[in-house]
Amino acid sequence: MSSLSIPRQALYYVKKVSEGRSIANVQVISTCEKQGQNYAVAFDPLGAKVKVHNSLEQLPSIRNADVLVFNNALSQIVTNADLLTDFLKNATNAASVGGIVVIREDLKNVADKRQVARLTDYFDVFRTNDADGNNTGLDLYTVDEVHNSTYVEQNFLDFIFVFRKKVFAPSTDATVTFRDFLDKTQYTSTGIDAYEWMFGVNFISPGGYAENLKIIKRFGDLKPGQTMLDIGVGIGGGARQVADEFGVHVHGIDLSSNMLAIALERLHEEKDSRVKYSITDALVYQFEDDSFDYVFSRDCIQHIPDTDKLFSRIYKALKPGGKVLITMYGKGYGEQSEQFKEYVAQRAYFLKNLKEIHQIAEKVGFTNIVTENMTPRFKEILIEERTHLEQNEAEFLSKFQQRERDSLISGWTNKLGYIEKDNHNWNFFMAQKPFPK
Structure with missing residues (x-):
């Protein structure tokens, strides 16, 4: 046909x-x-x-x-x-x-x-x-x-x-586009698999399935058939979780083709048509105005250079009364160490502190703004995940090389050091698009 x-x-x-x-x-x-x-x-x-x-x-x-x-x-x-x-x-x-x-x-x-x-x-x-x-x-x-x-x-x-x-x-340049940079540096196929081992099956974000569900529930009463845009959906675990747990229809986007290739392969196996994915840039894709009940993003927007433009696009894409919820890597208020500055530059992060996020959200027009410093919980998760790797090193090394093990241990340890200096924060943001007056 x-x-x-x-x-x-x-x-x-x-x-x-x-x-x-x-x-x-x-x-x-x-x-x-x-x-x-x-x-x-x-x-x-x-x-x-x-x-x-x-x-x-x-x-x-x-x-x-x-x-x-x-x-x-x-x-x-x-x-x-x-x-x-x-x-x-x-x-x-x-x-x-x-x-x-x-x-x-x-x-x-x-x-x-x-x-x-x-x-x-x-x-x-x-x-x-x-x-x-x-x-x-x-x-x-x-x-x-x-x-x-x-x-x-x-x-x-x-x-x-x-x-x-x-x-x-x-x-x-060795990497021609930013998508190319992501897939050749932080999100190589091997790197993604190692991250997934650390975070848990189907997840590339701190705390895995359980932490994501706890955060999602902060939206309130999600109803079957409602719509959600997931920015930085990664390997798709969060999108499929929301569809499976709440019956919400999710459009997940990510600029990393390596990440989404995994999400798409698994979606093809699971056959859940409530979920769809796009390899695209959140600052480029033209979403329909007033089309989503929710916009969600886990630990992605630090990759996006223009937070003002991103929040404006989210605002337009949300239905009146719709909610946005974002967790993100952010900067703290302590004097930044040279090591932290190098880390941020190497990852091509664009970090904001909570005050800056609140100001941008207000300027765009969001109401009922909630911000929260979740760094204490981030510290707990980092310690839990590093300990898990240390205690299960033989299993990890049966799947990956010593260099992946060393990179993860040093990465998690460095983040704990950045937290102690109040350089690295894990921030929470939620807000609502008001109804027309």
Whole structure:
């Protein structure tokens, strides 16, 4: 069966990302002719000329596409690095600067169920020089699940990748984008697995399942069918917990493709359509206004540089009366040690203290603001987790290397030292979007 809802989902993103830009030239490559024609039907409201091709062989002849769509066209090349490089060079050259590239690819039959992370990284960091010598590439908007596949087929590994062609400044950095930085430093596959061992199955946050549930309950009376945005959802344990415990429908987002690849693989196994995930930036993704009953974030927003912009976007996305609850790494009020400054810089953290968080929330318009310094509890958790590793070292070393063990022990010990100097805080924030007067 060929669903029109899939090309219409693609059209939804095109409208979001185009920002009113005129669209005259739409090129679609689909190995299934019927699905290709469905894109032509769905994109008709744009008033653009839509041309449908049935093979990637036609891609090199395309130029100046305002929208370039690939519908399950990469199945033969997704695991071949050389062919993917050729594809990306041709796709980037085929799109106009500012043009939108949409790649729909069903990965459920790929042997590596975390292939979405490999592809996201490949697409996100690729750069090529155009005819004018510009350093061009594909700027990531989102990687979302195909809704039709999720709800009709219980297939959570069918994806829509959405990019915009952009001219980038020349760079020799080892990590090309911030997503790339996260996945190559703190959230490597091995690093994530080691963190999960420390925090507990399905969690990459202090205290694991039990602590997360205790924090979630501070929202109050969560009801089945209500909606939640989870910013920095990680490997997805918290989102699936909220769905399972309370029946809430959760949209979890994270910029780390390595993290979300794990979340998506597990969601595909569990088949819970109350949960969906997006690989995206909370400061970029255009959420619908007044669409969530709750916004939740566990120990993520220290990665986000513009807290004012983030809080403004959360405010807009919440329904009137909706609540936001965030725990975050923050800075204390003691004189910062050089070691702590180096730690913050190495992690690319943007830390605020509780006073600053309260002021930003007030400025944005939130009411019923509650802030709390949870650092004493953080200290307890750190000691519990470090002790757990020390007492179960043999089990840990059966799964990981000595360097991972040493890194975790020193990391947890250093955090305890930062806490003693009131450099490192663990902060709680909750507030409400007021009803219109």
